[in-house]
Amino acid sequence: MTSVAAFYYDGNSSERHALLLTPMHDGLELQGDQLARQVPFSAMRIAAKLGSSPRLIYFADGGHCEVTDHAAFERVLHEAGFDAHSLVAHFEGSWRYALAALLLCIACGLATIRWGLPWAAQLAAERIPYSTAHSIDVQAMRAFDQGLLQPSKLPTARRQLLQHRFETLVNESGLPQFPLQFRDSKPIGANAFALPGGTVVVTDDLVQLAGDDNNSDDEVIAVLAHELGHVKERHALRQLLQSSVVALAMTWYVGDISNLLAAAPTLLLQANYSREFETRADRYAVKMMRVEGIPVDRLADMFRKLESAHRTEPRQSSFGELFASHPATEKRIQDLYHNHADD
């Protein structure tokens, strides 16, 4: 007859009773030296299997049984017609399911990085006012000015003119006013970029690339409008937060961005905007250009000029700039007109 050895404790004393468990109809029979009982399944709770730790049966009267022979216990339960199957315990006992769980955990982790992190970064970025984020800009500009960027060599008149038009553009966009930063830089060439707090930097090479004709100022402004699109949607800040997960958690947690400051310049240098961010900034630029009465052609021309400039003179530094992650300039230009027609 099927049976399994067990220890019984009555719940009132620590005395241990050795006994045998045998199956009966819809219950178990306990047979020991000083004990003989028949207990229906309705008056007991059988704990789910947990690894190879002892199986436990808790009785309604406070006593319990401890069984170490898992296989024999399963046979007894089976014979008594008890379905002790636990799905989770089944998963926990199998390497195949453990491996599947591991892969799913990794998938969840990757999904968090792909979707959760950008979402959290956006939420956190929206909580940070421009005035606060501007301290990142100050820090970053200080670091950039130590070698990467040189003072601008453009004529003052040209700068003043562009500065004035930029201010008008910022006013139209409803963003806080921070002066346009002119810089000269060999390593990054013809470029413009926006910092998290709303500071926009434009290089001498970019202004010179636009040329000296009637359209050239419009072309520069078109590029700046694109950069303001990044500012408006907090792309730089979101990117910065995403690339520093720990800092993001801290920002989320304490609402304090001071710990971001130290790491910001390095992280900003490495940041490449996603295609989506660029498209959104392009759309914003087109919208602003319409307000300013600048034809879309100006931005399209600039894209072509920038592309050929960067093709002949490859970039030395990967930069969170205008031309970091767009292989298909023509496609992008087509989208400019497409979006324009849509509006």
Add this chain to the structure above:
Amino acid sequence: MQNQQQRFSFTGTGSEYFRIWIVNLLLTIVTFGIYSAWAKVKRIQYFYRNTWFNGSSFDYHGSPHAILKGRIIAVVLFGIYNVTVKVAPLMGLAIFALILAVMPLLVLKSFQFRLHNTSYRGLRFSFVGTLKAAYVNFILYPALAVVSLTLLSPLAQQRIKRYQHGNSRFGQTSFSFNAGVGGFFKIYFLTVLMTIVAILVVAAGVGFLVTHQSTMPAGNNPQQIMKFVAAAYLVLILLMFFVAPYVVSRTQNLVWNNTYLGPHRFVSALQARKLFWIFLSNIVGIILTLGLFKPFADIRLLRYHVDSMALQTEGDMETFVAEQSQEVSAVGTEVANIFDFDIDF
């Protein structure tokens, strides 16, 4: 009268626990953390049921619902604090003070919950410490430690351990604790000494580096800062790997070698050297496997702790173990209801 030592032993294995851990981790993720309460119960049950003494294992009866409730309370409290600190910093401070003020109560509750839900041979453990003593031990002494710039922290530590171990019961038998503060002070001062030595070693190293690269401009140079950050990390690692095993083993031994259950004394024989290797290999394993070694590491550490424990009995062990009885308590079920939540610390 014969004296005998009965050892504790641990039968859990890393590979078995890994499977439980990973399945429960996944369930926790897909339920957005809710399942973590069930996972916690299973984790403790796996540890307890694989801990053996005199042929019987321990068991844990904590209800996942109670743990979930405790976690929700903790999250809500924390959320309220976080929001108020933003809106009205002064109010946030008041709430922080309030949380600090109820902290001893929460600690007491969690001690009660943990012990009440722990059983051996069908008998429950319990905790009989008073709320007043909890305030003295968890507010007054730690405050003294802070005011004295940690000089009195060994005293605070001894008081907390005395409160914890001296107020525990198994069935009707009381635990007692008779370690004085002297032993704690000794560990503390030796730790401080070892820390100073570690810092001196690192400082000498950094000094050597700086003098041999004197061309570098001092001040706000990022590279300079990076060096000091690296130096600080080195100190931390040194502390962790050399000082931590020492502190953990000596403190554990001091506490348990002075803990009694009735007339029987516990014996703990942890060795700093062995603990050092476990810490080091665990960290290396966790880093190399990107965290997957964690469950194995937990089991290895726990096994060493359990296997180093024994109970030194006055008289016959079997008689003692078999002669205990459950506390006859009318408030038993009521207690279970009141303490029906658990907060993690």
